[in-house]
Amino acid sequence: MTPDELEAALRAIGAERYHSNHPFHKRMYGGQLTRGQIEAWALNRYYYQCNIPAKDATLIARLPTSDLRRAWRSRLVDHDGDGQQPGGIARWLKLTDSLGLDRDYVISTKGILPATRFAVEAYITFVRDQSILDAIASSLTEMFSPTIIAERVEGMLANYDFVSSDTLAYFTPRLTQAPNDAKFALNYCKEHARTREQQEGVLAALRFKCNVLWVQMDALWGAYVDGHIPPGAFVPSVP
Ligand SMILES: O=C(O)c1cc(C(=O)O)c2c(n1)C(=O)C(=O)c1cc(C(=O)O)[nH]c1-2
Numbered sequence: 001m002t003p004d005e006l007e008a009a010l011r012a013i014g015a016e017r018y019h020s021n022h023p024f025h026k027r028m029y030g031g032q033l034t035r036g037q038i039e040a041w042a043l044n045r046y047y048y049q050c051n052i053p054a055k056d057a058t059l060i061a062r063l064p065t066s067d068l069r070r071a072w073r074s075r076l077v078d079h080d081g082d083g084q085q086p087g088g089i090a091r092w093l094k095l096t097d098s099l100g101l102d103r104d105y106v107i108s109t110k111g112i113l114p115a116t117r118f119a120v121e122a123y124i125t126f127v128r129d130q131s132i133l134d135a136i137a138s139s140l141t142e143m144f145s146p147t148i149i150a151e152r153v154e155g156m157l158a159n160y161d162f163v164s165s166d167t168l169a170y171f172t173p174r175l176t177q178a179p180n181d182a183k184f185a186l187n188y189c190k191e192h193a194r195t196r197e198q199q200e201g202v203l204a205a206l207r208f209k210c211n212v213l214w215v216q217m218d219a220l221w222g223a224y225v226d227g228h229i230p231p232g233a234f235v236p237s238v239p
Pocket residue numbers: 052088138139140141142144145148149174213
């Protein structure tokens with residue numbers, strides 16, 4: 001494959017497998033979720049958010065050059081803040097605050113679904129154990145996140161009176177951060193995935209990561225749409 005053919009193959013995977021295709025997302029932006037279901041989504045998604053810096057620090061520890069480490073470390077600042085400006089984790093907690101979730105409970109992660117925990121842990125393990133090329137490729141879902149974020153924010157503002165643009169402020173910086181991050185990772189993969197085997201590895205890494213996101217939606221659906229809430233997991237106080 002040429003580098004451009006590789007990019008086209010990556011985009012085809014996103015078109016088919018990104019979590020924007022999941023029925024839970026469609027219900028969310030379509031205004032068909034209850035407040036309790038949105039609370040469950042925000043609570044569970046906190047676990048993804050708060051582990052993204054651990055994932056990125058794991059990768060940085062493996063990167064062989066200053067140039068690569070410097071390029072990647074902006075992601076840590078994006079999520080952890082710089083001590084002056086809040087980062088993504090703090091902004092996510094504003095979202096859970098505004099939904100009325102107890103901050104200590106959210107941070108404790110006691111109420112998240114087992115599948116959320118397993119999926120996020122699998123992502124960190126993948127980045128620790130697979131090749132650096134595959135680890136970088138696993139971040140490429142971010143190529144598709146601006147579209148899902150725009151859809152989600154627009155749909156939620158239009159459909160839920162308990163959500164405001166302030167509630168969803170987490171997403172605003174992501175609309176510029178994600179494309180920058182994705183561009184760097186995509187260029188890296190196009191440049192370094194030369195053999196067929198390497199290219200297949202990159203494609204498999206993106207499929208893996210789509211699964212990490214997809215199973216989190218499946219778990220929310222099973223627990224909060226079908227009603228099979230696992231023992232110990234969050235039970236919404238409102239329907
Ligand atoms: O809102 C979303 O649907 C969405 C998706 C993704 C993604 O595609 O992995 C990320 C984010 N948001 C996000 O906010 C974020 O910080 C992020 C980091 C990463 C990553 O893999 O390093 N993905 C994502």
